[in-house]
Amino acid sequence: MNVLDITGLKAENLTEVVKGLELLLADLQVHYTNLRGYHWHVKGKDFAILHERFEKMYDEVADKVDEVAERLLQLNVEPENRYSVILAKSEIKEVTGLTSPETILPEIVKTYKTLMALERSIIEKAGEVNDETTVAIMSDFLVGQEKDAWFLASMLS
Known part of the structure; x- marks a missing residue:
C-alpha cells in the first residue's frame, strides 16, 4: 500500500515540496561534511x-x-544517497583547507543563510498543500539554526 493513500496527501500536489526536500537533503549532506572538516582542522x-x-x-x-x-x-x-549526485545538486559547496575561526565562522554563516532560506521556502510550499508534518519538521530545524546563528553572530562580534 502507498503511504500517501493512508495520509491523504496527493503526490501531484507535493512536487515542489519534494524538490525542496531533495535539495535540502543534498545541502545538509555537504554541510555535514564541511562541519566535520572544520572540527578536524580548526586551530587557534x-x-x-x-x-x-x-x-x-x-x-x-x-x-x-x-x-x-x-x-x-x-x-x-x-x-x-550517491555523493556524486548530492554534490552536483547541492547549493552548498565543499570547503576544505580552512583552519582559523575567522575563515570558518563566516563560511558557516553563509551556509546557514542558504539552509534557512530553503527551509522557509519548503514551509511555504508545504503549507499550501496542507503538508503540516513537513511544516513542523522545517520549523523545528529553524528553531535550532536560529539559536546557532545567535552563537555565530556573537562569536563574530
Whole structure:
C-alpha cells in the first residue's frame, strides 16, 4: 500500500515540496561534511570551544539528514544517497583547507543563510498543500539554526 493513500496527501500536489526536500537533503549532506572538516582542522585560541561546538553541530546535522530522508520516504520518494549526485545538486559547496575561526565562522554563516532560506521556502510550499508534518519538521530545524546563528553572530562580534 502507498503511504500517501493512508495520509491523504496527493503526490501531484507535493512536487515542489519534494524538490525542496531533495535539495535540502543534498545541502545538509555537504554541510555535514564541511562541519566535520572544520572540527578536524580548526586551530587557534578558541580551538577547544569550537572543536566541541562543531562536533555538536555535525551530530545535529546528521540527525536532520536522516529526518529529511525519512520524510521523503514517507512522501513515497526515494532519497538520494550517491555523493556524486548530492554534490552536483547541492547549493552548498565543499570547503576544505580552512583552519582559523575567522575563515570558518563566516563560511558557516553563509551556509546557514542558504539552509534557512530553503527551509522557509519548503514551509511555504508545504503549507499550501496542507503538508503540516513537513511544516513542523522545517520549523523545528529553524528553531535550532536560529539559536546557532545567535552563537555565530556573537562569536563574530
